[in-house]
Amino acid sequence: xxxxxxxxxxxxxxxxxxxxxxxxxxxxxxxxxxxxxxxxxxxxxxxxxxxxxxxxxxxxxxxxxxxxxxxxxxxxxxxxxxxxxxxxxxxxxxxxxxxxxxxxxxxxxxxxxxxxxxxxxxxxxxxxxxxxxx
Amino acid sequence: xxxxxxxxxxxxxxxxxxxxxxxxxxxxxxxxxxxxxxxxxxxxxxxxxxxxxxxxxxxxxxxxxxxxxxxxxxxxxxxxxxxxxxxxxxxxxxxxxxxxxxxxxxxxxxxxxxxxxxxxxxxxxxxxxxxxxx
Amino acid sequence: xxxxxxxxxxxxxxxxxxxxxxxxxxxxxxxxxxxxxxxxxxxxxxxxxxxxxxxxxxxxxxxxxxxxxxxxxxxxxxxxxxxxxxxxxxxxxxxxxxxxxxxxxxxxxxxxxxxxxxxxxxxxxxxxxxxxxx
Amino acid sequence: xxxxxxxxxxxxxxxxxxxxxxxxxxxxxxxxxxxxxxxxxxxxxxxxxxxxxxxxxxxxxxxxxxxxxxxxxxxxxxxxxxxxxxxxxxxxxxxxxxxxxxxxxxxxxxxxxxxxxxxxxxxxxxxxxxxxxx
Numbered sequence: 334x335x336x337x338x339x340x341x342x343x344x345x346x347x348x349x350x351x352x353x354x355x356x357x358x359x360x361x362x363x364x365x366x367x368x369x370x371x372x373x374x375x376x377x378x379x380x381x382x383x384x385x386x387x388x389x390x391x392x393x394x395x396x397x398x399x400x401x402x403x404x405x406x407x408x409x410x411x412x413x414x415x416x417x418x419x420x421x422x423x424x425x426x427x428x429x430x431x432x433x434x435x436x437x438x439x440x441x442x443x444x445x446x447x448x449x450x451x452x453x454x455x456x457x458x459x460x461x462x463x464x465x466x467x
Numbered sequence: 468x469x470x471x472x473x474x475x476x477x478x479x480x481x482x483x484x485x486x487x488x489x490x491x492x493x494x495x496x497x498x499x500x501x502x503x504x505x506x507x508x509x510x511x512x513x514x515x516x517x518x519x520x521x522x523x524x525x526x527x528x529x530x531x532x533x534x535x536x537x538x539x540x541x542x543x544x545x546x547x548x549x550x551x552x553x554x555x556x557x558x559x560x561x562x563x564x565x566x567x568x569x570x571x572x573x574x575x576x577x578x579x580x581x582x583x584x585x586x587x588x589x590x591x592x593x594x595x596x597x598x599x600x601x
Numbered sequence: 602x603x604x605x606x607x608x609x610x611x612x613x614x615x616x617x618x619x620x621x622x623x624x625x626x627x628x629x630x631x632x633x634x635x636x637x638x639x640x641x642x643x644x645x646x647x648x649x650x651x652x653x654x655x656x657x658x659x660x661x662x663x664x665x666x667x668x669x670x671x672x673x674x675x676x677x678x679x680x681x682x683x684x685x686x687x688x689x690x691x692x693x694x695x696x697x698x699x700x701x702x703x704x705x706x707x708x709x710x711x712x713x714x715x716x717x718x719x720x721x722x723x724x725x726x727x728x729x730x731x732x733x734x735x
Numbered sequence: 736x737x738x739x740x741x742x743x744x745x746x747x748x749x750x751x752x753x754x755x756x757x758x759x760x761x762x763x764x765x766x767x768x769x770x771x772x773x774x775x776x777x778x779x780x781x782x783x784x785x786x787x788x789x790x791x792x793x794x795x796x797x798x799x800x801x802x803x804x805x806x807x808x809x810x811x812x813x814x815x816x817x818x819x820x821x822x823x824x825x826x827x828x829x830x831x832x833x834x835x836x837x838x839x840x841x842x843x844x845x846x847x848x849x850x851x852x853x854x855x856x857x858x859x860x861x862x863x864x865x866x867x868x869x
Contacts, residue, residue, distance in 0.1 A: 344499035351791040352618040357762035365478035389753040396798030406506050485657040486752040494625040523619040530664030612767035633746035
């Protein structure tokens, strides 16, 4: 079940001297897919943080496997396929394709970061975040 | 007359600590609009270079005026409004809007760069490029 | 007289399929040079905004002329050469070189943006900003 | 044993609306650290590809754990700590710190991609690459 879908037409400037997408751009588009989900299934990142008294739905870990390259003109579709909820983190899973061709599989583990009394960021329980999403 | 149109939904990661788009991203999207034009009105940058024996349709000068900020969730539309052709350069003019709100006006002056006998890049006449577009 | 200097070793991923720096990266490095200046000649952007009740020292206009390409491994040096102060804006001028080779000349016109009663950003006089720098 | 070290002063534009580094930038700097290694312990990516008849020392998998945030003005140091060589891949391990503060731990699994008779990229044995490094 797809939770969110983002389309991007790969451009010349997204690519490196080998002519294929420079991989940190894939992470930027994966992140944009997650933020698109926050905007369509919830009120968006800024409003969520305001409602929950949080600094951000920030990153704990990310990773990605590359299956095939993409290049200038390819219409890439990134889907947020699932979110697994733990007590103080969530793990979002993504897939990217150009047509039927699998480009990458990736994940983001995120926490709900709240400043403690000393101003240090701590991961808070994510149940309140989950309740605000869809 | 719009020569090409690119849409992009601004994401959290496109924005800076002031919460608005970090301006070099506007240039990346403006560049993507030009490359989209090369792909829809011509065969795309790679094929154009092959056909013309060129290294690239590269930049001589760029500039941009910022009219209003854009932020997370804004659907920005960038249009390539006109191309003015000179002998060894072209000047492409762009406008970006979120709905009716003007975000920026920008331009790119580009040349057709060809390697000379010593391997140095030189601006060649752009007439052959123009003939392959549209 | 150089107001600030930033060095960056160009990497593979900064470059496009033509093997040369993708130009929006030049703007990102030019912007970083200005922010470095705010940090070394003043207290940095965040503290300046706090002190001045501003949202940002934001952009009104930018532009750049490209003189020679740079590629993977080139050590590029960007200098902030001058700031011209007007009443509600400043114009910062930059030059970038790899060794003796001129890469680009660029500028940023910036204002001190303050939210008005309706929350809209307005350009305020920059004299207070100037007083905090250097 | 550190194989390569890259320093970067985090700038305003590297950061997101939460005021901390937007994580895809960490990947870009990790990638730049690897390419710096190819340039200092070998002849650099372009020459390696030429010598080995390869299209690129490209990515199979990447990942990163975030330990503490970094923001505008932080001097981040990224080290390539180790390379583990397999038959058709290598795994490079990285650590990033601001002073004594651990920012992230990351890895890149890379292959030596060579075009086969049909032009499709295949991972070739990496022994020849290893022989050219160090």
